[in-house]
Amino acid sequence: MNFYKERVIKMLLHLKGICKSYLGETILSNISMKIERGEKVGLVGVNGAGKSTLLKIIAGDTPSDQGEISIGKAMKIGYLRQHSGLQMDNTIWCEMLNVFAELLEVEKQLRQLEKTMSDPSLEGNAVKFDDIMNRYATKSQWFMEQGGYEIEGKIRRMLSGMGFQNRSMNTQIHKLSGGQKTRLALAKILLQQPDLLMLDEPTNHLDFTTLTWLEGYLRSYPGAILVVSHDRYFLDTLVNVIYEIERTEARRYTGNYSKYVESKVKNRAIHAKKYDLQQQQIGKMEDYIRRNITMATSSKSAKNKRKQLERVKRLEQPLKNLKLLQLSFPLEKTSHKDVLQVRDISISFRENYEQKSLMQHINFQLQRGDKVALIGPNGIGKSTLLKTLLKDYQPDSGVIEWGHGASIGYYDQEQATLHPDNTVLNEVWSRFPHIEEASIRSVLGNFLFTSEDVFKKIASLSGGEKARVALAKLMLQKANVLMMDEPTNHLDLYSKEVLEQALLNYEGTLFFISHDRYFLNKLANKMLELQATGVIVFNGNYDDYVSAKSQNDKQSLLLNN
Template identity: 50%
Template sequence: MILLQVNQLSKYFAADLILANIKFEIQTNDRVALVGRNGAGKSTLLKIIAGYESHDGGDIILPKGTSIGYLAQNTGLESEKSIWEEMLAVFDELRSMEKELRRLEETMSDPGILSNEAEYARILKDYDLCQVQFKEQGGYQYEADIRSVLHGLNFQSFDYSTKISTLSGGQKTRLALAKLLLTRPDILILDEPTNHLDIDTLSWLEQYLQGYDGAILIVSHDRYFLDKVVNQVYEISRHQLIKFPGNYSSYLHQKAVNYDRDLKLYEKQQDEISKLQDFIQRNLARASTTKRAQSRRKQLEKIDRVDRPLADEKSASFSFQIERQSGNDVLRVDALSVGYHNQPVSKDITFHLSRGDSTALVGPNGVGKSTLLKTIVEKLPSIAGSIQYGSHVSIGYYDQEQAELSSNKRVLNELWDEHPLKSEKEIRTVLGNFLFSGDDVLKIVSTLSGGEKARLALAKLMLQNSNFLILDEPTNHLDLDSKEVLENALIDYPGTILFVSHDRYFINRIATKVLELNRSGATEYLGDYNYYVEKKLEQEELQALARQAAIAAGKVTESVKQDKTSYEQDKEAKKLERQRKRRMEEVEALIDKLETEAAEYEELLCDPNIFQDHEKAAEIHSKIESLKEKIDELMEEWTELA
């Protein structure tokens, strides 16, 4: 079923054309990514579709009753209610229906109604209709749904009575996403939904969206996320929209193949045209060949000329070099505690970096990843432990907050003042490679956008020629093309890298090691992000198996754990997975059974004989409430298992 049609849509900002002749449609269960450079009009198009911004031409067609839910970038939930109250507000209609059911039950138990057969039949019919609607719309599970979504978006440790107004900006953004997911609109429109989400929360959101009943339209710079979620990609380029079936990686492949194909067709036609023109010039004046030349001229005139395919729009272009190579040992961290005002955020951190390592530092939000980097570069004092740098180590640091880029200097001077021996031409060339051209270099630094500040910070970093790069979220604010350029530059970098990133696609391309930080230390994994995820799953399965074995046997000795062979561990992990699936099936069956029981008890309450016996009616009410509690518990268990 078609949920949305956009026909010949256009949009101007003043005299500047932003979108032209945009045409596409969205059907039920479509998962659509909207990609393009910063400033291409992606967010503008989402706002127009969601009804938050006007358009200058074309049509947007929605079938009657189609609902749209829209989450803008960095939109925080502003409310004086508690977390639980605000989430419950999504289900006001269901809660009203629940109150109506209770009211009808009380009415039917009234002796005056019981004695009036016609009135009782009418109320009973209303009650049956209301009960069916209540069940179909999830009336028995909406509280479990709220807990599931809040748990998935990392609010499991929160007191749900906490006032939303007391939360941080990132927490409010996650709550806005939670509330939108609970509304379950027909078309879910998300503009950068992965901002403020750690890797575990991103994984949960991916799974949730994969099973979403409606259609999804997403703008995101998280390529790993797009690969997992979407099945169509629309690219906005030069005001136009181009469709590519498949996920993000498929889009990149198709785009490259299409360009190569179109370029070959263009070059082949140009070669054919050149040969025809050459023949005509050489033979038109000769009597013996003039007819053949005229025939070729007609052939040339009939050719349907192919335009040269447009190459990608200009991308940043840079590489990182080093002035002097470091020793083999670059960094040793031993029993380090980091934090603020002598209050540790994370402690007992021990790890070692060698020359050429490219190490991703991962962990949940708030565990101290940025704090650790700032401590290593001596922007924060350590609380305990030691940090030792190797010989000839020179550090280049990229701050995710770009706190140092708030000056009132012009872009040109921001770079030139740090490298006064370079000529203006050299500085302008460097800035040009980072897409600062013409009058852009005269902009005031403090007025730059997030993406412009990110490119300027990378330009400054490049000119340092450091042999040890420490990068805190380097891909934030970069568009997809700039991310790819940065990745290629770091892959070719001959030095050592330690970086924090929530971009799993970026981690996969750059990392040779993953360092997982927690409150009480750090664990090293040799490999990229996918390897890290596999090892974590194996560990979790074995830990769960160990817990089950401990429950069954009373205890499991340490020696038994150590003596298990890899074959036995693999066998046990597979056994655990089978047990998990069986338990999920059991829980689903139990939920169905309990919901059926609850519905049967609800029907019993319609029986006049039951209503006349208030003790029986109260007993049945009690059983219904007990069943609802069990259903909620089972829904939570199912969510954990899934």
């Protein structure tokens, strides 16, 4: 096989010159991309860069304005849309069985052929009997090769991995939460095993256990993957290629997310140096031409120099850095050394007129300067505990004692404290009326709200924009204790990095909930694992926590054996 044929067979997807505009605004311009078999590709860029639009164009959901899309022959693309193709009146089990409809139809035909073969009337018709036997053998062989005898096992392993092991398979899909529906849609598309798997933020709504399982599954996935994600830990673990969409164009980087960040900085520095050097050379040539073009003795030389200058392939001017979020968390005053004491608190909730225990025997403390992460499985009550510490909820028993001088700032992942009818300017200014308008506008400019943006209604903002408004209010509060519930949700990769640096520089006490493992590794010096019967304290960041858990599991295994 020659090299060209090998390349054609390996190539799954080739985009050339893809362009897309909305209402006169260019979203994507001249996008080129190649994905080969087995590649795991991450697609990154700021919010609104056009990542999801590009996935929709590849999937055929949205037409491009121009450009070409070449897809490998007989290649199957799987695209995870929100609640992708789920039939809400189906049960979980029936929905998963639908993936194997063709196999189940063949199995049905096999059962019918078995029934026909046992018919006494065939005893005297050898030709017809042999024909049925041959059909049965052919179908049976195909059924086995396609994994027909493994359907139930595949479904159960997939549902267990995606966190449905304790859920009845007869549950109707419409009874599931939004997060559960998203996980089920992901499970379904993974069972389909397309040649190219396209995923848009697949780690949303996943706890650490499910995330770890998904990463392991996708690393060994036989097909290619194109994934849009703001989860840097996930991108570091999974992908071997990054495409960044920046200012409507795409650039390819080899390696995972960390390698891409390193390469981008290095490439920009090299390009800037080459550009400056070329500009100096061009300047010298132009100066020589200008001084000598009219001189009788050197006019010919100047004209030759001008021709030489015209042939120079000019480097593009280096891109200026995108305007990024500017963030810091100053303190009005410092708190006492002992910030918080939580002693033996219990919390319950009411369901169907019955009081049910959510958590008991919760004990921990915060010291000034701590950066403590609260972790635990979805539904365990992390946000409820946070709101109980803020006195929004009353515990059934126990003591919550805040230290002297503690001033508390709260970041709500739902942004429920933002008033939808307010403008951005009024939302912030009404909270801090003693600050003059010009100063409020200056702060909002640091949070990327400039000119007319400050008059947008809160209700019209995206999730990322609402997050920036909430962070602006939190910054102006100058609290010495920050309580933050999923602060990186809705933020793009670059805004997350700015937030991380601001919190690393923060001199107060930080108590936060997060599923962002990269964020946990950067910030946490203590991890509190919340369980129904108490809190387990681990010193260190997320990697230290995983290592300690692994060691504990090994010790438990040895003791049990």
